[in-house]
Amino acid sequence: MAPCPLSASCAHAAGPVHPGGRPRPPRQARAHRGAELDSRRIEPGGPGRVFQSFDEGHAVQYFYEPFLHAFDPELRKELGVWYTPDEIVRYQVERVDAVLRSELGLADGLADPRVVVLDPCCGTGAYLRAVLRRIRATLHEKGGDALVAHDLKKAAMERIFGFEILPAPFVIAHLQLGLELETLGAPLSDRSDPPERAGVYLTNALTGWEPPKEKPKQIAFPGFDDERDAAGKVKQEKPILVILGNPPYNGYAGVAVAEERDLSTAYRSTKRAPAPQGQGLNDLYVRFFRMADRRIVEKGGKGVICFISNYSWLDGLSFTGMRERYLEVFDRIDIDCLNGDKYKTGKLTPEGEPDPSIFSTDLNREGIQLGTAIATLVKVGADLLPHGPRPKVANRSICFRHFWGRNKRTELLAGKVEFCELTPVLEMDLCFTPGQVAAEYVAWPQLPDLFPVSFPGVKTSRDHFLVDVDRDGLLARLEQYFDPNVSHEEMRRTAPGVMENTARFRSEIVRDTLRRRGFLRANIVHYAYRPFDVRWLYWEPETKLLDEKRSEYFPQVFAGNRFIVTQQRPRREWSMPQVIRPIGCLDLMDRGGSCFPLLFHPGGARRTCSVRRPHWPARRNRT
Secondary structure, eight states: OOOOHHHHHHHTTOOOOOOSOOOOOOHHHHHHHHHGGGTOOOOTTHHHHHHHTOOTTTTTTTSHHHHHHHHOHHHHHHHTOOOOOHHHHHHHHHHHHHHHHHTSOOTTGGGSTTOEEEETTOTTTHHHHHHHHHHHHHHHHTTOGGGHHHHHHHHHHHTEEEEESSHHHHHHHHHHHHHHHHHTTOOOOSSSSSOOOOEEEESOTTSOOSOOSSOOOOOSSTTHHHHHHHHHHHHHHSOEEEEEEOOOOOTTOOSOOGGGGGGGGGGSOOSSSOOOOSSGGGSHHHHHHHHHHIIIIIIISOEEEEEEEEGGGGTOGGGHHHHHHHHHHOSEEEEEEEEOOTTTSTTBOTTSOBOOOTTOOSSOSSOOSSOEEEEEEEEOOTTTSOSSOOOOGGGOOEEEEEOOSTTHHHHHHHTOSOOEEEOOOGGGTTOSSOOOOOTTGGGSOOHHHHSOOOEEOBBOSOHHHHEESOHHHHHHHHHHHHOTTSOHHHHHHHOGGGGOOBTTBOHHHHHHHHHHHOOOGGGEEEEEEETTEEEEEEOOOSTTSSSBOOTTTGGGOOTTOOEEEEOSOOSSSOOOOEEESSEEBGGGSTTOOEEEESEEOGGGOOEEOOOOOOOOOOOOOOO
16 A cells, blocks of 8 residues: 555644544643653553454544544544444435436546546545545446556545545545555556545635635645645636535634635625624634635536534524525535424424434444534536526525434435425515415514614623622622722632623623722612512623623613513524513523613614514415
8 A cells, every 4th residue: 555655744743633523622632642642651451442343444533533432532522533333424425326316417427537526625525435436336337347447546545535634634534445445456556657646635625616816836855736726726716516525513613814814705695694693603614615616617517415423503593594505506405404403393203302412422322512413405506497587586485304313324324314395485585494374474474664773682601600599699799890999809709700801801801891990780680580589780881890881781671661572593492572671681591692672772872762663475385
């Protein structure tokens, strides 16, 4: 087996591997915690359990999860070591193969030499190996035994590609593919010039898709310039037809920089759907979706995308533009909803039975907290489209099916659950999930049409200090906090939470600032903390003592005013609206309460809130 030259040079520096699936931890945490692997010892009995997990063909792929389970389960969880289950990998590959045949007219599916495949976050190569096995099966079915090995090796080198940004899984992906090809009778040779290698490249899959405007800078490490250039040729020159895999999902990935910044721009505006809200588009998996969307739709004009990801984009308020675009540009959208969400369903089926994450294993019963879904997006291409105009977004339908319970992976492969046809409704944010409402529901006026002003509730992030059922107890804490004779050290001993620093709160600086100004006793006010639970709050107008003080909300709390509290989109069941008089907490409702005032006084002049006469659209049934 011929090693990739760069993978050999990377191997000594490789950190913890993230086999197949994600989410990944922050780089600093990976480096810091990964270093601890060298300094700890495995408890007695650990190695035996590790090596019992090895079996031919899976030893490398599943090494890190059983190893860390025996070595340090908490470290394993912190590192985010999740592999993509074999059933999921096989299902996605078989799904793509079937779609290529049925929708794009390629009778041999993935075995067709015109099909160029990319896994943009290939990890240790699970999807690439499954693609090679599917190709081998098709070639054998056609009776091409004599040329199977040659065709497999050619595919692995010239049209089956993987990108990986971390050195360790990059190295192991080359090892995996080399072993796979050797097992299939098509070993790579190190005697040719240059040595044969699989098409796996160490690169950032989200950048480099357009030729650079300036000559790239030289990289000091040997082999990296060639690796970058080879990856660039794949991105810019290869006619990629299939993009599949398990992109990383990390809701705290932060705002994209440089070339990545443009990736979610197409999803941040809408034509007819409601504008996106919140920060969901900053999630890392969205950038991978957009990279694939741009490559298949805008550059290739046809192809298939098949990703398993966080399923928040199916109905989240942040993703209205993403859903609108997909209805506009893709000819077929299939959603396999795998559920298993801690927040929406509590990891329970509709019948109340356990519904674990799809990433749950014998070693990791919990899996990940987020629900997941497999999306298969098909762009047929102008040459294969049926005659006639494409249906408008408002009339497009998608195919959807739910999978629940412990056996969902088996059921997914068996294909026994039927798809249902679903027509996303514009007035319901073009959600890609089924729902039932009264036929007239979408014709009713929205609450903001009737009450155009609303405020999110207060968020203290320090409830234990700033909120109390006992006004005297709260007053005593605050008097101590504002006392210039009480040191920070003493305050930290008696109320450690309010002296704890966060990214947006520097405890000592805030306290010094507020002590210089003085205590505002009149700002101890009633606080609608939870439904039917009114407490006392110290509302501080300056600094970040209150994490989100809602300065525009506080002046609207006066005698005679009332607020309707409701929610935009719950994670679980819809909550009944509430009516409150005092200032309200953000957590009055799941995912945040919105407070609509009956009366509103801009600039101190109280007036009745301007109730708009809504536009009443014609009634229509939802299909």
